[in-house]
Amino acid sequence: MQHILxxxxxxxxxxxxxxxxxxxxxxxxxxxxxxTEMFDGLESWEKDPAKSIHVGEVATPELAPDxxxxxxxxxxxxxxxxxxxxxxxxxxxxxxxxxGRESKWGARHALDQHIVGSDGSGVVLQVGSAVRNWxxxxxxxxxxxxxxxxxxxxxxxxxxxxxxxxxxxxxxxxGLADLAVVKANQLMPKPAHLSxxxxxVNALCASxxxxxxxSSNAVQMKQGDVVLIWGATGGIGGYAVQLVLNGGGIPVxxxxxxxxxxxxxxxxxxxxxxxxxxxxRFWKDDNTQDESEWRRLGKDIRELVGEDPDIVFEHPGRxxxxxxxxxxxRAGTIVTCAATSGYTIEYDNRHxxxxxKRIIASHFANYDEAWNMNRLVSMxxxxxxxxxxxxxxxxxxxxxxxxxNEHEGKLGVLCLAPQEGLGITDxxxxxxxxxxxxxxxxxxxxx
Ligand code: NDP
Numbered sequence: 080m081q082h083i084l085x086x087x088x089x090x091x092x093x094x095x096x097x098x099x100x101x102x103x104x105x106x107x108x109x110x111x112x113x114x115t116e117m118f119d120g121l122e123s124w125e126k127d128p129a130k131s132i133h134v135g136e137v138a139t140p141e142l143a144p145d146x147x148x149x150x151x152x153x154x155x156x157x158x159x160x161x162x163x164x165x166x167x168x169x170x171x172x173x174x175x176x177x178x179g180r181e182s183k184w185g186a187r188h189a190l191d192q193h194i195v196g197s198d199g200s201g202v203v204l205q206v207g208s209a210v211r212n213w214x215x216x217x218x219x220x221x222x223x224x225x226x227x228x229x230x231x232x233x234x235x236x237x238x239x240x241x242x243x244x245x246x247x248x249x250x251x252x253x254g255l256a257d258l259a260v261v262k263a264n265q266l267m268p269k270p271a272h273l274s275x276x277x278x279x280v281n282a283l284c285a286s287x288x289x290x291x292x293x294s295s296n297a298v299q300m301k302q303g304d305v306v307l308i309w310g311a312t313g314g315i316g317g318y319a320v321q322l323v324l325n326g327g328g329i330p331v332x333x334x335x336x337x338x339x340x341x342x343x344x345x346x347x348x349x350x351x352x353x354x355x356x357x358x359x360r361f362w363k364d365d366n367t368q369d370e371s372e373w374r375r376l377g378k379d380i381r382e383l384v385g386e387d388p389d390i391v392f393e394h395p396g397r398x399x400x401x402x403x404x405x406x407x408x409r410a411g412t413i414v415t416c417a418a419t420s421g422y423t424i425e426y427d428n429r430h431x432x433x434x435x436k437r438i439i440a441s442h443f444a445n446y447d448e449a450w451n452m453n454r455l456v457s458m459x460x461x462x463x464x465x466x467x468x469x470x471x472x473x474x475x476x477x478x479x480x481x482x483x484n485e486h487e488g489k490l491g492v493l494c495l496a497p498q499e500g501l502g503i504t505d506x507x508x509x510x511x512x513x514x515x516x517x518x519x520x521x522x523x524x525x526x
Contacts, residue, residue: 084495128482197223267453
């Protein structure tokens with residue numbers, strides 16, 4: 080891939096990029112089918128992504144007519160790579176095999192190695208014969224909604240498509256690699272004022288938060304809404320806080336350390352709850368929840384903002400859902416996209432129906448939502464939450480950090496990019512937005 084990196088570094092013309100040979104193999108981070116039972120008998124937290132994620136050469140697949148090869152300059156770690164690497168709740172090879180049965184092009188994905196990663200920034204190298212809107216040399220970011228656009232169910236909201244998938248999780252050839260194969264309708268323009276790694280960390284988490292809070296497909300927050308945000312300096316939470324502030328809402332951010340509380344205040348979130356300091360015990364034991372602890376959280380929120388949340392941004396799942404349903408304002412909404420602490424959820428339904436609350440399910444974002452979110456990032460209205468950057472060889476270690484909740488915001492990964500800070504072309508916009516704002520998470524992490 081050196082000749083590709085040299086051409087990108089030298090700002091080669093679209094024609095020169097189009098004429099670059101795409102190598103037969105490339106470097107990628109992957110898990111192996113033969114390893115899916117390696118953690119059997121261990122507790123979830125004992126399963127180490129660094130033991131199951133390998134980095135090595137893989138074969139370059141043939142390009143389908145609606146796809147592009149992208150030279151990946153940088154990528155990011157998402158929680159889905161943690162799930163893939165610890166083979167929970169299921170090994171992801173089942174997803175690849177199902178895709179493999181769909182079509183000739185789908186069959187390429189059903190391999191004994193799963194190349195992971197659902198984010199990326201880079202340069203288009205080649206496009207398939209059916210691609211119209213993108214060409215070699217285009218600088219892009221990639222969103223992870225992988226849809227079959229010949230399926231009628233994909234044509235209202237593509238997240239409702241019967242065979243909608245997440246690229247690099249439910250498909251192969253993901254972004255934690257020097258090269259990726261993506262559908263043309265996953266491509267978006269790279270924010271010109273950001274580096275490769277700053278551009279690579281936003282698409283998955285920011286678009287998820289955008290759909291949950293802004294889109295008419297979920298809650299469509301109003302000015303003045305109080306929004307309780309769990310994990311407010313985490314991957315999706317860090318973007319949720321920014322979206323609520325931009326939209327005239329009042330975020331109440333929950334975090335688990337004073338350090339994170341400090342970061343949250345620097346983001347402009349004034350109402351902060353340190354859940355560790357508060358010591359909430361929503362569960363008395365594995366089977367019994369404690370309503371008095373839900374009430375204590377509700378009281379803490381009222382003390383901070385004077386009222387109950389119109390919206391709860393939910394994703395921890397089993398540990399918090401009972402409390403989330405309880406504290407939501409009468410006729411308010413709980414929007415959920417995950418269940419990190421357990422997916423069998425319990426809440427007291429009386430608090431839901433008697434008070435006319437709603438639970439809305441949300442999952443990633445359609446192309447329109449991802450595009451709108453990318454536009455906000457490109458305008459400098461939403462900042463990347465990149466706190467630290469790793470090399471491709473360190474993907475396992477970085478995934479372990481996320482698995483153990485030892486990170487803030489997003490962790491970036493340099494793929495082809497030889498160092499941090501490259502790829503910025505609009506210096507004037509960067510200066511206008513402000514280095515301090517763009518690098519808040521990274522500076523906080525370094526301090
Ligand atoms: P992160 O780990 O970056 O952040 C999650 C935060 O949640 C943590 O930092 C932690 O913050 C908080 N948290 C974790 N466990 C608990 C708990 N038991 N109780 C309260 N808070 C908790 O992950 P992401 O934000 O990237 O993702 C969060 C979840 O959302 C994951 O399960 C992920 O798979 C899922 N997800 C789903 C998407 C979709 O499209 N459906 C898209 C993106 C993510 P603190 O300790 O500071 O409180």
